[in-house]
Amino acid sequence: MTENHHDVTKTFPRYSATFDEFTISQIQRAAATGIYDIRGGGTKRKLPHFDDLLFLGASMSRYPLEGYRERCGTDVVLGTRFAKKPIHLKTPVTIAGMSFGALSAQAKEALGRGASAVGTSTTTGDGGMTPEERGHSSTLVYQYLPSRYGMNPDDLRKADAIEIVVGQGAKPGGGGMLLGQKISARVAKMRDLPEGIDQRSACRHPDWTGPDDLEIKIEELREITNWEKPIYVKVGASRPYYDISLAVKSGADVVVLDGMQGGTAATQEVFIEHVGLPILAAIRPAVQALQDLGMHRKVQLIVSGGIRTGADVAKALALGADAVAIGTAALIALGDQNPDLAAEYAKLGAKPGTYDDWQDGRDPAGITTQDPELAKRLDPILGGRRIANYLSVMTMEAQTIARACGKSHLHNLEPEDLVALTMEAAAMTQLPLAGTNWYPGKAGF
Amino acid sequence: MSGTRNTQVFDLSTSNLRELNSRLQNEGPDAAWEIQNPVGRHALAVGLTQPISVTIDGHAGYYAAGMNQRANVVITGNAGQGVGENMMSGSVHVKGNASSSAGATAHGGLLVIDGDAGARCGISIKGADIVVRGSVGHMSAFMAQSGNLVVCGDAGDALGDSLYETRIFVRGNVKGLGADCEEKEMTPEDLAILTSLLSKAGVTDISPSEFRLFGSARKLYHFRVDNASAY
Numbered sequence: 001m002t003e004n005h006h007d008v009t010k011t012f013p014r015y016s017a018t019f020d021e022f023t024i025s026q027i028q029r030a031a032a033t034g035i036y037d038i039r040g041g042g043t044k045r046k047l048p049h050f051d052d053l054l055f056l057g058a059s060m061s062r063y064p065l066e067g068y069r070e071r072c073g074t075d076v077v078l079g080t081r082f083a084k085k086p087i088h089l090k091t092p093v094t095i096a097g098m099s100f101g102a103l104s105a106q107a108k109e110a111l112g113r114g115a116s117a118v119g120t121s122t123t124t125g126d127g128g129m130t131p132e133e134r135g136h137s138s139t140l141v142y143q144y145l146p147s148r149y150g151m152n153p154d155d156l157r158k159a160d161a162i163e164i165v166v167g168q169g170a171k172p173g174g175g176g177m178l179l180g181q182k183i184s185a186r187v188a189k190m191r192d193l194p195e196g197i198d199q200r201s202a203c204r205h206p207d208w209t210g211p212d213d214l215e216i217k218i219e220e221l222r223e224i225t226n227w228e229k230p231i232y233v234k235v236g237a238s239r240p241y242y243d244i245s246l247a248v249k250s251g252a253d254v255v256v257l258d259g260m261q262g263g264t265a266a267t268q269e270v271f272i273e274h275v276g277l278p279i280l281a282a283i284r285p286a287v288q289a290l291q292d293l294g295m296h297r298k299v300q301l302i303v304s305g306g307i308r309t310g311a312d313v314a315k316a317l318a319l320g321a322d323a324v325a326i327g328t329a330a331l332i333a334l335g336d337q338n339p340d341l342a343a344e345y346a347k348l349g350a351k352p353g354t355y356d357d358w359q360d361g362r363d364p365a366g367i368t369t370q371d372p373e374l375a376k377r378l379d380p381i382l383g384g385r386r387i388a389n390y391l392s393v394m395t396m397e398a399q400t401i402a403r404a405c406g407k408s409h410l411h412n413l414e415p416e417d418l419v420a421l422t423m424e425a426a427a428m429t430q431l432p433l434a435g436t437n438w439y440p441g442k443a444g445f
Numbered sequence: 446m447s448g449t450r451n452t453q454v455f456d457l458s459t460s461n462l463r464e465l466n467s468r469l470q471n472e473g474p475d476a477a478w479e480i481q482n483p484v485g486r487h488a489l490a491v492g493l494t495q496p497i498s499v500t501i502d503g504h505a506g507y508y509a510a511g512m513n514q515r516a517n518v519v520i521t522g523n524a525g526q527g528v529g530e531n532m533m534s535g536s537v538h539v540k541g542n543a544s545s546s547a548g549a550t551a552h553g554g555l556l557v558i559d560g561d562a563g564a565r566c567g568i569s570i571k572g573a574d575i576v577v578r579g580s581v582g583h584m585s586a587f588m589a590q591s592g593n594l595v596v597c598g599d600a601g602d603a604l605g606d607s608l609y610e611t612r613i614f615v616r617g618n619v620k621g622l623g624a625d626c627e628e629k630e631m632t633p634e635d636l637a638i639l640t641s642l643l644s645k646a647g648v649t650d651i652s653p654s655e656f657r658l659f660g661s662a663r664k665l666y667h668f669r670v671d672n673a674s675a676y
Contacts, residue, residue: 152533177668191571216487220487220507220508223466
């Protein structure tokens, strides 16, 4: 009899699918600490995503374009509705809002350098605009947030566009919390708060509530900036049809829709994992809202939350978006989750690919930190180069797919180019299930 | 204001808002303007950057004198929501009442309201001074970070909720304090600040000794589970 012999009078030891290993560790952690878990990043659960869509490509009934010879445009103009100075980007892949405070000054500079090198925009965050960031970003979007930390009309006038943040995908309906260890003297001064305290960011704007007020707020911002700057309204994906409709009603030039895969600097785990929609579920209703109002392509739609590759870009655009934004992916391109840092991640109880304690400010990659020694590890010039490389690859990948579908511009991609691999994805996008002409909810099979 | 030029008149019944703000924003220092027929228009005299004086002769809508820098704006009537919001410097003087969120997030300058102010007066201020001759509504100085709020009348419920370092001086009754707001002992330094603000606001008939001081208990500065019931 071997040691491995199974006693047939007993079953194997069995783990619970409900109380799985991670769930058990969550309960144990809660019992030991008495406080909810706070972390950075976006949702980690498996969700319907762009991977559940495929492009059909051209064949007998569609002509493809030659991959290396025929032009496939990638540019996008944002803010054509009311702004006197719309912004013109060479690629539809933009950098999402991330604050100086959440990120080091070097990381912000690197994002600006990389984005500028490929002709796209970067975005400030909750905490104001730094001179380095303005200086290194050829096109800079200034976020206008509930906290109004560092909100300065001089910076508003220096920006190329203004993004009114109503919510974000990681936490629709939630404010922010920047923990004290990241509140350096400089961060504290920019936000007019004592050094080292936990900073709560409000979840509602202090001087407007609802779309009727927002319309007046937008008028004020336009009056202050001579009607030059495109005004974006950013919402977390929750009720996209209505939220996008109301943003358009309020006078937005551009709407930004962030799915629950979008990251955050620091939020409760329970919020990140259980509130909001995955971006795949949110794009179709958002585009539908724009179409129903006759505003598709007139009010531009930027989507974000889990954009990783040129395929994701192409799929988002084919579903009707005008541009995308990346945050987490950009941090990875800068060096977040680098396998070379495995030993240092281990000291923090993490492994490369799992590190999410961005709130702690001890990021060994020097990105989500205000520790001067750690921040020094990121060379902004090299980091900028990596961002530029990554943005270029995504753009070329999207072009590869668009040419295969016979499209001379990324914006010519359309839902007709796509099919869904799963029933869920088909239902959410109303794209046909692969090999059929049917999606759930559509009559006939 | 000691203007070197005569007061110029802008009549909103014959010209539009864009023209008004554009002219005020591009005005040189020391100019004086009077805005007639404002009839509650929103975003009046916003984004000013020069030390000019502007009198809005009547009622203003939302965000009057929003994001003001250096200008001195007087509103002879009432002001709508968010008057003087995010002011950086200069002054805004409302002779009537102000609606909610007066002076929201203002970083500097002086906001004086002769009448009452609605809810959330001085919400999230970051250095500005606000003097209200009348009373303020609920949630005033919510999450206020620095600067001063002076209330000569009464304060509504949840005063100073989640307060940071703003001083709140109240002469009348306080219906209730918000989370982490407590009454403080008035030090000579506090009294000097109050006295100076009353003087700057032209309040000469009220003694600083009649006020009580409220500030942050600073118990929520670091999140601790023992304070969870405060939220």
